Amino acid sequence: MAEHRYEPHDIERKWQAIWERERTWEVPNIDDGTPRSYVLEMLPYPSGEPHMGHLKNYSVGDAVAHFRRRNGMRVLHPMGYDAFGLPAENNAIKTGVHPRQATEASIASFQRQFRSWGISIDWSREFGTHEPRYYRWTQWIFLKLFERGLAYRKEAAVNWCPKDATVLANEQVIDGHCERCGTQVELRQLEQWFFRITDYADRLLDDLETIDWPHHVVTMQRNWIGRSEGAEVTFSCPEMGVDYSVFTTRPDTLFGATFFVMAPEHPDVLRLAAGTEHELAVREYVNQVLSESREDRADTERKKTGVPLGRSVINPVNGERIPMYVADYVLMEYGTGAIMAVPGHDERDFDFATVFGLPIRRVIGGGEDLPYAGDGPLVNSSPEFDGLNNRDALEKIVDWLDREGKGHRSVNYRLRDWLLSRQRYWGAPIPIVYCDTHGIVPVPEADLPVQLPDIEDYAPQGRSPLAAAEDWVNTTCPVCGGPARRETDTMDTFVDSSWYFLRYCDANNDEAAWDPKTLALWAPADQYIGGVEHAILHLMYARFFVKALADLELLDIQEPFKALFTQGMITRDGAKMSKSKGNMISPVSYVERYGADTARAYVLFIGPPDQDADWSDEGVEGVHRFLARLWRLGTEVAAQTGQQPLLGPLEAPAGDDLELMRKAHWAIDKVTNDMAGRFAFNTAIAAVMELVNEAYRRRENVKPATLHFATATAASLIFPFGPHTASEVYEALTGERVWETPWPDADLGLLERDVVEVVVQVNGKLRDRIQASATSTREELEALARERPNVIAHIDGKQVMKVIVVPAKLVNFVVR
């Protein structure tokens, strides 16, 4: 058969040309009653060439898209590029080449590869987020949020990366280091733009219950939002005539508060210490803490440090005067920047009290040693509350505080507002100008986009490189026409990617970001697919945007992604692939060597797609062998039968014909279930392999029509994973285009057998198998089982206590 060789490149080119010419995967924005589905993979960040993670991501998404299409749905399956961002700009600084040039070269390479992989993309909706026709609307959304008060400017201690010379969002700081370059970040007091995502904390939390997302992602988001219920309690400082409130989740332990601690950044700290013997020490301590790295400060292992402030506050529940301290374990960003310290029932306060010799008082019974953080009855508190369970006492104490005007119930979140301004060049300009008379003025919508000007020097100097583009910066105030200066910061790229999935729905609309009716045809995305690394950042921001846009009545959904699937990484020798490790392998070389179908089917066959999987060249060979086998079988059968319609239901099925038909219908059922309810592509592909193996084994003994059916069915079922080979084989056998034929239906009646194998156990151990009628009664099965020699040997001389019979499945003798 030397002349008959599986030539994936010829086959793939042929079908790709057809899909391209006929625009097969484009879908119209109409509602004609056809059920619709929006299948979306996270858009790639175009840097260099696509890697294995992309291949896996889009192979998963394409399988889902194809499966839904063939089940009668009109599927929106678009593609775009998250084109703004730091790596392109850093490259520009190094090489002097404009980031647009490098980015667009990379986009071209992604486009080439997506086509060569045969991903079924609606190319008519493609865009890059760096194109003015896109970022015009990013700016428009910014203005809408600004109008609503959801975008605002404030001075705050922010994360600053000295290497990238820009501020970072909280979410972009990993273990105190810059997410991008790994440099240790510093805290700087700067005026910056924020989105008020904290206003949405409760909705972001509650609506997690309305979406079908992986449990671990939901948990991560929940933890990130970090909702804590408790109370705000007022401690007054009579010496200074000031009240300080603290947030606590444990007002039940108020009677155990023996000191009070403020964060070093607290604005009152120096004033409080002024004139006391501790003034100098406090000043030194604060300066020292502020110069510390975030990472050192966050080290929970090190000994607690702090300095007395020389002042005291009154505990509102018992009038006790307790000393004030400043200590770096209290954070300015959370709660009020001050805490009541209860060393008996909080480990951190306990550590501090131990170092400083402060009193430690037990006010909750239970546990052996202090600190004790569990529940129990109140003790040493007040006659009114002692003896009460602490949870009941908590409610009563807060009620009392509320009546006395000394506190109230309160909720705190770990979530902070989203810092979106970046002192960088390669991003969407923030559409704001500063006027001496009118202050912060939004650019009128009609003037959008604020075009990103071309510049020469990209190097950041602690301010945006855009500041050097004088012609661009100097403008006129939209209100008074007087001289004004443009905002020179650009937006975080996460702003761009927080709404791109909306734009796909109406990508060519030049009048608006989207038409709400058109958007409603598709949004929200029915299935979103991407890496877990976006579990918090992108997936939280996109949810916030959709909620904010819904409040602006610009759309009518509350969540962007109904269902989410997070794929695992492809590793090599158990390690993450990276340029620095030099263990990168690229999809291109495999596509060139084996064809796209092999590469695609392999990344899905390698294991469950939500788990990490290690790349193996031998494994690729195995999948390639399988596809070649299917193609060869198809060619052989087609030579024998010619193109003909699929075999209908069998008249009098028997023998090998019946068995092969059964296997085919079993495979249809198996693949359908593996695709419909879950993402079990690995077992789906295995089922098609079984069908092909079965067809090979029985091919000499079955009628041509049976073999034809089995082979065409295998091609039809493998289509979502290896679309080119599937199309080729299916066409050779039937003359039809497989993607235009409906997904096959399993004849479940055919799968039912008259004679089944029944397992016989004695005390739960397998002793024999018997062939029995599927309709045999319990008594018949037990009787049959008792005749078996191996069963007799095992129950002989023993007492049969019980017999368990599961009809058509098993018989278990319980003997003693």
Add this chain to the structure above:
RNA sequence: GCGGGCGUGGUGGAAUCGGUAGACACGCCGGCUUUAGGUGCCGGUGCCGCAAGGCGUGGGGGUUCGAGUCCCUCCGCCCGCACCA
């Protein structure tokens, strides 16, 4: 420390509802074909044992007629958050 997940042959993995552990694939062994073949086709392959048989899903315990699957406990690995009051 808190939260989440995982642990099955030589390897990747399968077992969807508590009912035959190891599908499919890799690797390995054997046969056939072609032999120029590193192609193709067929068969075998959890471990111990000549066999009968025994053992076997990280360790220990439990529930059950029956546990990879449920419960408790310990060990190991991975991920996320981390002085969040």
